Amino acid sequence: MALRTFVSALGVVVALLLTAVAVPAAWVDENIVKEDGFVRLAGSLGSDSDFQSRLATAAVGSFESSVNLPEPVRSLAAGVLKSATAGMQS
Missing domain, CATH: 1.20.5 (Single alpha-helices involved in coiled-coils or other helix-helix interfaces)
Structure with missing residues (x-):
């Protein structure tokens, strides 16, 4: 049992x-x-445009931290990438 x-x-x-x-x-x-x-x-x-903006910012931030570029080139590349990601989302 x-x-x-x-x-x-x-x-x-x-x-x-x-x-x-x-x-x-x-x-x-x-x-x-x-x-x-x-x-x-x-x-x-x-x-959701707010989410898309945060996603683009995170993607650009991830790129900036992984690539070792001089500061002027990095800020230029970040601007180009941010506008490219915004264009892809729209």
């Missing part, structure tokens, strides 16, 4: 752990992996 109780309790714990993994995995599949869900989730970002 004690072994049956232990196996039952172990089964419940395993079921709860699998549920804890399955629910987030199902959400990711539905909202990130599948195209329709991703479009619903990220579609509003396409018209």
Whole structure:
């Protein structure tokens, strides 16, 4: 009888752990992996000019920190990249 109780309790714990993994995995599949869900989730970002501006600034900042250029050339390149990213977004 004690072994049956232990196996039952172990089964419940395993079921709860699998549920804890399955629910987030199902959400990711539905909202990130599948195209329709991703479009619903990220579609509003396409018209959010504030988000697009911050994204362009982050991309340019990432470029500036990874490339070792003299300061005048770096600021010129940053301006060109920022206008290019703004053009791509529009």
